[in-house]
Amino acid sequence: MKMKFSIYRYNPDTDKKPRMQDYELEIEEGSDMMVLDALLALKDQDPTLSFRRSCREGVCGSDGVNMNGKNGLACITPLSDLKGSKVVIRPLPGLPVIRDLVVDMAQFYRQYEKVRPYLINNDEPPAREHLQSPKDRAKLDGLYECILCACCSTSCPSFWWNPDKFVGPSGLLQAYRFLIDSRDTETQSRLADLDDAYSVFRCRGIMNCVDVCPKGLNPTQAIGHIRSMLLQQGV
Amino acid sequence: MVTSATSLGRSGLHDWIIQRVTAVVLAAYVIYLTGFLFSADAIEYNVWRSLFGQVWFKIFSLLAIASICFHAWIGMWIVSTDYIKPTGLRMVFQVFVILFCLACLIWGAQILWSV
Ligand code: SF4
Ligand code: SF4
Ligand code: FES
Numbered sequence: 001m002k003m004k005f006s007i008y009r010y011n012p013d014t015d016k017k018p019r020m021q022d023y024e025l026e027i028e029e030g031s032d033m034m035v036l037d038a039l040l041a042l043k044d045q046d047p048t049l050s051f052r053r054s055c056r057e058g059v060c061g062s063d064g065v066n067m068n069g070k071n072g073l074a075c076i077t078p079l080s081d082l083k084g085s086k087v088v089i090r091p092l093p094g095l096p097v098i099r100d101l102v103v104d105m106a107q108f109y110r111q112y113e114k115v116r117p118y119l120i121n122n123d124e125p126p127a128r129e130h131l132q133s134p135k136d137r138a139k140l141d142g143l144y145e146c147i148l149c150a151c152c153s154t155s156c157p158s159f160w161w162n163p164d165k166f167v168g169p170s171g172l173l174q175a176y177r178f179l180i181d182s183r184d185t186e187t188q189s190r191l192a193d194l195d196d197a198y199s200v201f202r203c204r205g206i207m208n209c210v211d212v213c214p215k216g217l218n219p220t221q222a223i224g225h226i227r228s229m230l231l232q233q234g235v
Numbered sequence: 236m237v238t239s240a241t242s243l244g245r246s247g248l249h250d251w252i253i254q255r256v257t258a259v260v261l262a263a264y265v266i267y268l269t270g271f272l273f274s275a276d277a278i279e280y281n282v283w284r285s286l287f288g289q290v291w292f293k294i295f296s297l298l299a300i301a302s303i304c305f306h307a308w309i310g311m312w313i314v315s316t317d318y319i320k321p322t323g324l325r326m327v328f329q330v331f332v333i334l335f336c337l338a339c340l341i342w343g344a345q346i347l348w349s350v
Contacts, residue, residue, distance in 0.1 A: 158317070161316075161317040161318065162316070162317065194247075195246045195247050195248050196239065196246060196247050197239040197242050197244075197246070197247045197250055197313075197316075198239070198247070198316075199247065200247060201247035201248070201250065201251050202313075227248075227251070230247075230248045231248065231252075234246075234248045234249075235252075
């Protein structure tokens with residue numbers, strides 16, 4: 001079976017503007033493969049095709065791309081999941097393109113840095129380690145699993161319009177992960193950092209983030225929790 | 236922290252609460268007015284005048300007008316910061332919205348208390 005692909009190509013050094021290039025791949029009848037494997041096969045045909053990948057099993061978060069209009073990880077998206085006669089692959093929307101499917105993630109990481117994504121504990125250091133009850137540990141489930149693939153933030157219109165000011169779903173999920181951690185003592189200052197008109201409140205509950213997260217996480221819910229924490233503190 | 240000089244509230248939370256409270260006031264006003272329109276036998280000058288002649292209804296109406304103004308101020312501020320990128324244009328738009336809202340508020344008060 002011949003499968004058709006249309007892939008976004010752009011090399012800023014030589015191209016004036018981006019273009020879509022058509023490819024064809026022979027796939028054995030009745031078999032399936034992941035989009036990443038298809039991309040690798042296409043790269044054999046055309047070595048100039050560029051994209052990122054590493055773990056090829058949905059762990060590293062480096063191959064987030066837009067497939068038939070929806071963000072996801074190429075390595076865990078089977079071709080059979082993509083409807084239509086042609087598979088259209090583009091880079092993650094809203095970020096500057098470095099080349100083909102490779103985007104510049106600097107803006108995304110800057111927002112991640114802003115939320116101080118590490119444990120801060122100003123108490124006397126314990127002899128061995130900071131202990132946490134299983135109940136408190138359970139609060140981190142659904143938060144710590146984020147692999148920073150940026151599929152969510154780059155599908156969020158609020159992040160497209162204000163990527164420099166709105167922290168975005170991924171960063172906010174991380175922010176909540178440390179806000180709710182029983183061992184963290186900086187809850188107040190973390191909340192104070194988020195209480196401006198953009199950082200959290202630019203989320204308009206569009207829920208694109210939830211729709212695309214390849215790890216099945218729910219940033220919208222985390223954002224709702226942050227909002228309640230701000231509310232409890234501010235009223 | 237990101238600053239926002241032309242927003243109504245001083246913080247994201249502040250704007251968010253104002254947006255919710257004004258929405259509730261507006262909903263209450265619309266529901267009351269709809270109920271009144273359906274329950275009145277005839278809507279004529281005297282009925283209308285006696286409704287707006289009561290002080291509590293003037294206050295309620297003024298609150299509703301104020302709610303529209305503040306709701307619009309916050310809403311339009313958000314829309315402008317999403318979609319209008321040139322600073323000058325954004326500023327002109329925001330100032331226009333703010334002045335327009337305040338003008339409506341004053342004019343509304345003047346109309347209500349002239350009844
Ligand atoms: S729910 Fe919020 S963060 Fe998620 S896509 Fe929508 S606006 Fe963005
Ligand atoms: S929340 Fe999900 S989509 Fe967003 S960066 Fe983390 S793993 Fe990726
Ligand atoms: S290659 Fe690592 S997540 Fe896809």
